Amino acid sequence: MGLDTKRPDTPHEQRSVRADTLEQIEPSYGAEFVPRPFSLTPAELGGLPAILAGEPTPVRAWVRYPAIARHVRGLALAWTPRAVYVEWEDEGTHRAWVWAPAVERAAPSQTPPAAPPRPSVDMLSVRAAAPLVELVKAHLARSGAEFGTSTARPAGPFGVVVFGSIEHHPVRLEFSADPATNTCVVQLFDLTAKQVLVERVAAPTFKEAIEAYAWAEAIDALTLSGEPDHEHPEP
CATH class of the missing domain: 3.30.70 (Alpha-Beta Plaits)
Structure with a gap:
């Protein structure tokens, strides 16, 4: 993704935490069965420290689901040299770790479009x-x-x-x-x-x-x- 942790875009002081302490977050769907996106595992994160964004950075990211990939607009909340912790909206708030090459900056002026209505049915595993x-x-x-x-x-x-x-x-x-x-x-x-x-x-x-x-x-x-x-x- 190329987020420069040494020269941040904002004057806010940057803090770091262990990447694996930032867990995946999914909205509650109640009794409805909905495929969840994949988030990198602690082993994949490698025990590296994650830089917390002073201000969330607008990004576009490829997020993997069980059988498809979705290109979402969201915010980078934290990152390591190999991964980015991304938040996006789709019938609720999602947060997940994705590989850094799957993430690119988006212009701050670009307002994320409203997510299309999610189909009532989805793939079943x-x-x-x-x-x-x-x-x-x-x-x-x-x-x-x-x-x-x-x-x-x-x-x-x-x-x-x-x-x-x-x-x-x-x-x-x-x-x-x-x-x-x-x-x-x-x-x-x-x-x-x-x-x-x-x-x-x-x-x-x-x-x-x-x-x-x-x-x-x-x-x-x-x-x-x-x-x-x-x-x-x-x-």
Whole structure:
């Protein structure tokens, strides 16, 4: 980035702290599942001291997300010879460490444009789907059923399938997001009968889709589909 720590742009006295004490900050999204940007780890920061900006410096920075990179306008709050601690606004305040070559100065007169509305749905990872599975388990428990998880796999950038069983019946739990319609979809598939147990439910969020799904009806359909298959088919 080329921030000169020996000749600052402002007369303010510059202070330094350990870089790894400046932690990543993310807005709270409540129950909504939103991919978080990556911030450099303490090992990557290398235990170096970070110079705190006397006044935040306007910058443009490339910030990495799980599957994409975003070019954001923000402020450099601190820096080391190899990294910059950047703050930017996007549905709340973010702060993260990024590599110095990914950051460049922006003219102070350039007012950062308003961030475009964030889509209601975003990419879904296996890790992000874990809390959704727990929510499904809670709904099934209300009907006296238990979902045993076997394995989870990505189904493209906007979906995850979770293989498991309900009362020894092998099933596939499917989560998918449709960015074209900004909807989240949930459905349960019977691997023995090779059929969807209950029609899928689409909603603005996965939480709403899970709450609206007819789990009791799905369990009844699973029971009527035949004897459980104790040898689970390969996913």
